[in-house]
Amino acid sequence: MNNRSLIVSRVSRWVAPLIFVFGIYVALYGHLSPGGGFPGGVILSSAFILTLLARGRKATLERLPFGVAKKLDAVGALLFLCIALFGLVVTGVFFANFIHQYLPGEPLRLFSGGTIMPANIAIGLKVAASLFLVMFALSALRISTDEQDEPIRTLEDK
Amino acid sequence: MSVLIPLMVAVPLGAGFVMALLPGSSQRAGDLLAVATGIFVLAGAAALSPFVGSYAVGGWDPPIGIEMSRDGFSGLVLVVTAIVALAVILYATASMRRYTSRSRFLALVILLLAAMNGTLLSGDIFNRFVFVEIAAIASYVLVGFACGANELKAALKYAVLGAVASIATLLGIALVYSVHGTVNIAHLGEKIAASGPVMAPDSVVFIAAVLMLAGFTFKAGLMPLHVWQPDALDAATAPASAIISGCLVQTIGVYAMIRTAYAVFGATAPIGWIMVLVGVLSMAGGAIAALQQDEWRRVVAYTGISQLGYVVCAFGLGGILASAGNDTAAALAVIAALFHLANHAVFQSLLFLNGGAVEYAGGSNSLTKLAGLAGVLSSSAVPPFGGFVSKAMIVIAFVMAGYYGLAAVAVAVAALIPLAFWRVRSRPEPTERTPRTAAVPAVMTAPLAVLSALCLAGGLIALPALRSVTLEPAGQSILRYASPGTTTEQGQAATLIPSESVEQEEPDEEPD
Amino acid sequence: MVYVLCAMLLCVGIFGLISQKNVIKIIISISIMENAVNLFLVVIGYRRDGIAPIITERIHESVQFAEKAVDPLPQAMVLTSIVIGLGVMALMVTMALRIYHVYGTYDITEILKSRKKAE
Known part of the structure; x- marks a missing residue:
């Protein structure tokens, strides 16, 4: 995997941040336009996956260390759960939209819809981190077979 | 009180994610958290027991919003699941010491517990599907946890077939939605009942019912679709096998199947017959296959299939009888099936945990021998044990309904199961797994002792005083839906479970 | 018409599942x-000349909106089932890779035949 194309790696340097920003936009504006936490998270993680494919694992881990991604994964999920539990604490109903009652916001603006936007952010975090982890784990498995050069083929002879 | 319903899912889910956040060094904290969660779920399940009703998530009312509901049936399974899960968690804190990442195993078990609670409590078929899938994914990982050759093979087989089964279920949900435009179980049940009393076998809804039942039959590991179960239970670690065979199979398989068949499709005769067919096939096939096995765990797995065959067969018969208007027999069949379901969870998890303890210790000692004996005797329906009482009730229900052939098969199969255990009587000994001798810690023996006691005491639930708080509300909540739907009188008659008729049968059980 | 397409896609998947021996190809099937089922779910909610079920500045008449918008519920269900499918898929691919490490082959018949014990 050392013969990476220079063009691909240079271009990915430019494109990855743009994808990242677009992911944030899609996640934030999920309550107003097509999109939301899951697509936003997928786009966010695809920025890192692009880096992973174009420039290798080392360069990716400089951007997003494995441990941080693991933490973000759990934090995103817990954040989502906390939003649901806050609804329970504030209004007495699980998953109730507790912000919207007090801060209705202006419809069709970014700050509207109450808990929907925080929930989208939490989901975006969770999805981005876990998709990145999945791809990273798969790449780790794959590269370790490459390094051995000769995969374990002893069994196939039988 | 009703606030506990979403918490039953949210708390274990949150605990699972917190455990994922814990650093690798603090295994001890993970153990404590897991045990605390198990205790919370058990306490919650017990505290919920007087509550019957639904909870609108997010404050949106049912036909539009997401509904979670608890009634007698889900409550009973909830308690049984919580007991078995707590036993498994306690056991795993000690037995999983030999693996590097014990807290991840526990996190998976807790996630599985959350998903199972969600399956039991969710009030619409799509959310149930989602929870079933979460539970299934957690169980795929649990089966392949050790990452050895056999585990991976079994887990891949399970995952691939499981994915196909869930596609069938989803297609069924999609078909139902395309016809009736709702996924809320109560709402859907009304609409389907209103659309006609008996479904034509070529209608879209019937196809959907068959697809969904096939999916749940797979998850329950019942006979035509059982291939994953013996391999998975053989390959997985003992606590994982115990929770899969004791809880998972009955919650995401049998419970989801019965709920779908009764509450959504009204358990009409064609659907009842499908269930009886599947039940008889697994009952007989499981026992016959168990006779051909030489490994302890495989015998336990196949006899488990046979036991669930009894349960599903009795449930199916209950639906047939209820739609024919024979409510007394229907009530007995359903109550017997519920009873056997509960007993099955206890003895099946006991057998797997006990086998694991024997492997752990490198040989059996007096306690594991006793616990194993309790499990085997309950499983093979020897008189004082719970398994006997519930199986006898199922046979009596068959006789009462006039299906003598079914009763004969049930009795014959009940005789085969002890034979299968007899053939491998010396086999819980380890052959190739960890042949080292170690003392079994108390954390592992305590769940065994409790589960053995439950095996022995399981029969007591049949006593009228206990039955009226456990099995009868559960039976009522199932049969509520199984009325023919043509006349309202019959529907009301089905809800009044005639307990005196069941009591008449009570003396007959003892001489059996 | 689109229903036929869904059925065909489903049949392609089933055919692949039955005929292929490579684990990866089975996972693809x-x-x-x-996706056939997901497509079916989306198609259920579709209505001719429908609009996306999103309120924008141009649509204020809620009655008209309810008349014209496509059913959003199947879309939500599809999104959920896509997520589930993604999870299962990632898991199966990981398992397939691990199996390749252990058995040295992707051929499902060989994997099932070989009685290799855990090292």
Whole structure:
């Protein structure tokens, strides 16, 4: 995997941040336009996956260390759960939209819809981190077979 | 009180994610958290027991919003699941010491517990599907946890077939939605009942019912679709096998199947017959296959299939009888099936945990021998044990309904199961797994002792005083839906479970 | 018409599932089947000349909106089932890779035949 194309790696340097920003936009504006936490998270993680494919694992881990991604994964999920539990604490109903009652916001603006936007952010975090982890784990498995050069083929002879 | 319903899912889910956040060094904290969660779920399940009703998530009312509901049936399974899960968690804190990442195993078990609670409590078929899938994914990982050759093979087989089964279920949900435009179980049940009393076998809804039942039959590991179960239970670690065979199979398989068949499709005769067919096939096939096995765990797995065959067969018969208007027999069949379901969870998890303890210790000692004996005797329906009482009730229900052939098969199969255990009587000994001798810690023996006691005491639930708080509300909540739907009188008659008729049968059980 | 397409896609998936021996191809077949069902779910909610079920500045009349918008519920269900499918898929691919490490082959018949014990 050392013969990476220079063009691909240079271009990915430019494109990855743009994808990242677009992911944030899609996640934030999920309550107003097509999109939301899951697509936003997928786009966010695809920025890192692009880096992973174009420039290798080392360069990716400089951007997003494995441990941080693991933490973000759990934090995103817990954040989502906390939003649901806050609804329970504030209004007495699980998953109730507790912000919207007090801060209705202006419809069709970014700050509207109450808990929907925080929930989208939490989901975006969770999805981005876990998709990145999945791809990273798969790449780790794959590269370790490459390094051995000769995969374990002893069994196939039988 | 009703606030506990979403918490039953949210708390274990949150605990699972917190455990994922814990650093690798603090295994001890993970153990404590897991045990605390198990205790919370058990306490919650017990505290919920007087509550019957639904909870609108997010404050949106049912036909539009997401509904979670608890009634007698889900409550009973909830308690049984919580007991078995707590036993498994306690056991795993000690037995999983030999693996590097014990807290991840526990996190998976807790996630599985959350998903199972969600399956039991969710009030619409799509959310149930989602929870079933979460539970299934957690169980795929649990089966392949050790990452050895056999585990991976079994887990891949399970995952691939499981994915196909869930596609069938989803297609069924999609078909139902395309016809009736709702996924809320109560709402859907009304609409389907209103659309006609008996479904034509070529209608879209019937196809959907068959697809969904096939999916749940797979998850329950019942006979035509059982291939994953013996391999998975053989390959997985003992606590994982115990929770899969004791809880998972009955919650995401049998419970989801019965709920779908009764509450959504009204358990009409064609659907009842499908269930009886599947039940008889697994009952007989499981026992016959168990006779051909030489490994302890495989015998336990196949006899488990046979036991669930009894349960599903009795449930199916209950639906047939209820739609024919024979409510007394229907009530007995359903109550017997519920009873056997509960007993099955206890003895099946006991057998797997006990086998694991024997492997752990490198040989059996007096306690594991006793616990194993309790499990085997309950499983093979020897008189004082719970398994006997519930199986006898199922046979009596068959006789009462006039299906003598079914009763004969049930009795014959009940005789085969002890034979299968007899053939491998010396086999819980380890052959190739960890042949080292170690003392079994108390954390592992305590769940065994409790589960053995439950095996022995399981029969007591049949006593009228206990039955009226456990099995009868559960039976009522199932049969509520199984009325023919043509006349309202019959529907009301089905809800009044005639307990005196069941009591008449009570003396007959003892001489059996 | 689109229903026929869904059925065809489902059949392609089933055919692949039955005929292929490579684990990866089996996983791909499963994903094709899943997408057929997802497509079916989306098509259920579709209505001719419908609009996206999103309120924008141009649509204020809620009655008219309810008349014209496509059914959003199947879309939500599809999104959920896509997520589930993704999870299962990632898991199966990981398992397949691990199996390749252990058995040295992707051929499902060989994997099932070989009675290799855990090292």
